[in-house]
Amino acid sequence: MLNIGCHLSVSDGYEAICKEALSLGANTFQFFSRNPRGGKSAPLSPDDVKAMEDIMQKNSFAPVLAHASYTMNLCSADEKVRDFANRALKEDLEKFENMPCSLYNFHPGSHVGQGVEKGISLIADALNQAVNENQKTIVLLETMAGKGSEVGRCFEELREIIDRVNFKEKIGVCLDTCHVFDAGYDIVNDLDGVIAKFDDIIGLERLYAVHLNDSKNPVNSHKDRHEKIGEGYIGLEAITRIINHEKLRDLPFFLETPNDNQGYAEEIKLLRSKYI
Numbered sequence: 668m669l670n671i672g673c674h675l676s677v678s679d680g681y682e683a684i685c686k687e688a689l690s691l692g693a694n695t696f697q698f699f700s701r702n703p704r705g706g707k708s709a710p711l712s713p714d715d716v717k718a719m720e721d722i723m724q725k726n727s728f729a730p731v732l733a734h735a736s737y738t739m740n741l742c743s744a745d746e747k748v749r750d751f752a753n754r755a756l757k758e759d760l761e762k763f764e765n766m767p768c769s770l771y772n773f774h775p776g777s778h779v780g781q782g783v784e785k786g787i788s789l790i791a792d793a794l795n796q797a798v799n800e801n802q803k804t805i806v807l808l809e810t811m812a813g814k815g816s817e818v819g820r821c822f823e824e825l826r827e828i829i830d831r832v833n834f835k836e837k838i839g840v841c842l843d844t845c846h847v848f849d850a851g852y853d854i855v856n857d858l859d860g861v862i863a864k865f866d867d868i869i870g871l872e873r874l875y876a877v878h879l880n881d882s883k884n885p886v887n888s889h890k891d892r893h894e895k896i897g898e899g900y901i902g903l904e905a906i907t908r909i910i911n912h913e914k915l916r917d918l919p920f921f922l923e924t925p926n927d928n929q930g931y932a933e934e935i936k937l938l939r940s941k942y943i
């Protein structure tokens with residue numbers, strides 16, 4: 668079975684979001700770990716978490732993915748922003764130890780003129796402060812489009828971060844199809860080549876999730892504008908090859924396409940029909 672879900676917002680708790688995912692034909696989902704505008708994250712309700720566990724188990728959910736807020740920049744040049752990011756990362760990881768949510772994804776960050784080397788070292792330092800040997804959550808670095816001063820615009824940069832982390836077995840990667848295409852990896856004409864490169868530089872054993880998005884822009888644009896499935900430059904044929912690729916097909920796929928719930932339900936249905 669294709670493991671697929673979409674980005675949903677947690678407004679009424681985790682039981683409600685699981686039911687919402689099911690109603691869309693999904694068997695997983697992604698959600699923001701906290702309000703993207705920052706601030707304290709809401710405390711967990713044990714009853715709600717229990718209900719979430721039950722639904723996930725009964726319906727054979729794939730791993731659910733928590734996405735850190737976009738404002739969490741571990742390699743900002745501003746110490747206050749960095750401190751906030753470090754605290755958010757730690758708090759988030761503590762929170763998810765008490766939830767049936769084993770994947771936590773974040774944008775490595777933007778070095779804002781400090782240089783990619785400095786960015787990589789700040790990100791690795793933050794991970795070494797926050798990640799512990801016994802946690803169950805795997806922390807995923809997202810592949811980025813290379814907009815502005817984003818770190819993680821190529822596989823080598825992600826590899827360099829991982830190399831500097833102490834508990835490497837707790838670190839993985841989430842591959843965003845729009846972002847890698849934007850970063851210059853031609854997953855339309857050379858999917859096998861891109862996957863081989865990923866394996867060579869990072870290792871496929873570190874790939875835990877895929878953000879499945881079409882792109883409003885051609886390969887190598889560094890723009891990061893997601894498009895609906897089949898309506899962008901990646902296209903339905905290439906996306907069909909991605910979900911069916913032998914090295915990817917068992918991973919959880921998460922849609923972050925510009926859709927309302929009705930649109931997500933249609934994309935999920937379409938992609939399930941294309942999964943062989």
Ligand code: FE
Pocket residue numbers: 734774809
């Ligand atoms: Fe993201």
Ligand code: FE
Pocket residue numbers: 809843878923
């Ligand atoms: Fe993404």
Ligand code: ZN
Pocket residue numbers: 843845846891892893
């Ligand atoms: Zn994006």
